[in-house]
Amino acid sequence: MLAWLKSAKAEYDRFILLDRDGVLNVNRADYVKTLAEVSFYPDALRALALLEQKGVGVILISNQSGINRGLIGWEDFFEIHEAVIGRAEECGGAIQAAFYCPHRPDEKCECRKPSPAMIFAACRFAGIEPGQTFFVGDSATDILAAENAGCRGVRICRADSRGTGALAPVEPSFTTLLDAVLSIYGKNF
Ligand SMILES: [Mg+2]
Numbered sequence: 001m002l003a004w005l006k007s008a009k010a011e012y013d014r015f016i017l018l019d020r021d022g023v024l025n026v027n028r029a030d031y032v033k034t035l036a037e038v039s040f041y042p043d044a045l046r047a048l049a050l051l052e053q054k055g056v057g058v059i060l061i062s063n064q065s066g067i068n069r070g071l072i073g074w075e076d077f078f079e080i081h082e083a084v085i086g087r088a089e090e091c092g093g094a095i096q097a098a099f100y101c102p103h104r105p106d107e108k109c110e111c112r113k114p115s116p117a118m119i120f121a122a123c124r125f126a127g128i129e130p131g132q133t134f135f136v137g138d139s140a141t142d143i144l145a146a147e148n149a150g151c152r153g154v155r156i157c158r159a160d161s162r163g164t165g166a167l168a169p170v171e172p173s174f175t176t177l178l179d180a181v182l183s184i185y186g187k188n189f
């Protein structure tokens with residue numbers, strides 16, 4: 001598990017956990033491998049700004065098996081990571097921490113979603129219990145990871161999504177991150 005923390009302790013009352021590819025930026029069938037392949041969803045950038053404005057700390061939790069598949073170089077990976085953090089801040093948002101699993105499924109690591117390990121690590125960093133937060137993702141494995149961790153999973157199904165797996169029996173699901181965030185925190189949020 002790779003962990004990036006903006007600071008030793010994030011001073012927020014509330015936190016939300018977000019998947020990255022397919023939630024903040026457009027996912028690709030052949031993985032998001034270089035900065036040139038990163039395309040942000042405008043609604044996601046607005047959602048990040050809104051979350052920051054309302055004092056909700058954002059933590060990313062992302063499987064990046066493309067790394068150990070040899071498809072994503074480390075330099076590219078870090079460049080993408082920094083671009084996501086930077087773009088969020090340019091738009092008035094902020095990301096407090098990011099947890100990544102670089103492993104392939106056959107490595108049978110402990111961190112790859114649907115394992116709850118990265119959610120647990122995020123909650124330890126945030127100083128919260130999993131039951132106090134939400135995990136928003138676009139794949140069935142995200143919802144399973146949320147269930148395995150004991151936090152509330154929220155699925156977004158984007159029109160252009162490559163989110164994998166059959167639709168988990170969780171409703172409602174949303175078409176954008178902004179819709180999901182407004183639903184979680186209320187329209188007056
Ligand atoms: Mg995803």
Ligand SMILES: [Zn+2]
Binds near residue numbers: 001101102103111112
């Ligand atoms: Zn892993």
